[in-house]
Amino acid sequence: MELAERLLSGDKRAAARLITLVENKDPKAFEILKKIYHKSGNAYVIGITGPPGAGKSTLTDKLVKALRKKDKKIGIIAVDPTSPFTGGSILGDRVRMTDLALDRSVFIRSMGARGHLGGLSESTQAAVKILDLYGCDYIFIETVGVGQSEVDIVKTCDTTVMVMVPGLGDDIQAIKAGIMEIGDVFAVNKADRDGAKRTAREINMMLDFNKADWRPPVELVIAVDNKGVAELLEHIEKHRVYIEDTGEKEKRRIQNCKTEIVDLVQQRLMNIMLDKSNKEELINELSSKVASRKADPYSACELVFENLKVDL
């Protein structure tokens, strides 16, 4: 059977294989996705993000287990911070999720940034489509980190859960301000720790400043003890109803498509610029000149740009 058919019939290995093809930028994968893309759009995509140490993975596990009780089919994409030098994903097989990994209705995949020129966002987007076509009811995208690339990924989700934790120190103000507009639902995890209520209060205060129609709820959670998880899931479902009723979901998805198209064009231009032709040679030569102050980067950019135009 064809890979596309196998995927649509719910073959887990076909899904895994296709994601690998996507990660390897194999044109075959995108040819398949082109053909069956119109069948996608059924899965609900939930982002789980927050600073390191917030317990995002544990919380994801518990949310997934709660949804499994309702017999939902789940996909989990864990986006890992990776070395820009070695590439590839770090957490690898996510050993801590073994019990979920044994569940036939849960698909778990770690994805890492391969190489400097991005592409992680596109790979993640493609993986979401694949898991959607594979038949997942819910897809979780879990990102470690609070950087711009992670924010970009999480923005593609239907509902984003921002996981906070008490006692993160000085940076917390900056993080909170930066993420306030990203979180649709807030979880203060490790709520048995000192300062949990204060953290929740601070988040609530900041959210009160925001005059959006949807006021994100803030839930105290102890993920390891499964406390507050059911409540959190209810908030997620309420947000889902809200964005579906108001047309916000459609609006978000159009915006996501726009971002994806722009990213794809950008990636394609970069591939042309950095292929092993005379352009890379030119760029290397100019880099040396700029480093030794014989040329400036802005004029170098113009030269590369003119050269690029010829080859498009």
Place this chain on the structure above:
Amino acid sequence: MELAERLLSGDKRAAARLITLVENKDPKAFEILKKIYHKSGNAYVIGITGPPGAGKSTLTDKLVKALRKKDKKIGIIAVDPTSPFTGGSILGDRVRMTDLALDRSVFIRSMGARGHLGGLSESTQAAVKILDLYGCDYIFIETVGVGQSEVDIVKTCDTTVMVMVPGLGDDIQAIKAGIMEIGDVFAVNKADRDGAKRTAREINMMLDFNKADWRPPVELVIAVDNKGVAELLEHIEKHRVYIEDTGEKEKRRIQNCKTEIVDLVQQRLMNIMLDKSNKEELINELSSKVASRKADPYSACELVFENLKVDL
């Protein structure tokens, strides 16, 4: 007097003005930088990075104060995680640095990501040039967060200090693995906390796996009490001698120039793609089609690409 001349004569307000022009993508700024770029390259650039709550700002402050005792002129660029919706920098005036801000030989600037399409890396690179031309001996780039964009920024530094802290939880393994190759010098801050020595031992173990010529030192630090700061500065100076003697500094700077040129070309292509012409209309139209599954993103990319070629 011209802005360029004022900058070269060490006028602080000229430096601030030029950085603002850069942030606003004012072509004037880049024309000026083109003209005087050949005079740059004298400042030593130090990156301070690590997860939120590690105490990076406090440590930066202490390092700067130590260098001020040697009468060095300092620039500090604080790269803040920002809302992709509102843009701009969050920490703003960095009130906690008031005593340094009063020092005429210290220039402090916060920079935030403006808008989705990046540009922060380019702005930061341009700000480094400006502070270099302004006459700084050392420029610190401090980044909050451990995301890919932050990593990209820190990679442009001559020496990068990775600030860790005990007790960051589960994600710590992933973070450590991801950043091992970025840190030239490691600081375990808040070393009076439980587990500091264990954290240092774990970092040392991971570093032992790496067979690079430079073995990054790991220093226990209590930044608030100024403990270990002098030792850390010594490590930084040793790394400087190492990269200058081995030609590694030159190699790194050439690589940075390459990254910068490629980023600039990319940015330029994006500007062309997203200017308020018929292309944006086309992209919006395609986005709606893709969202409603009447088209797929990969075919949409091809259409935009063909359309773009015509306009280059």
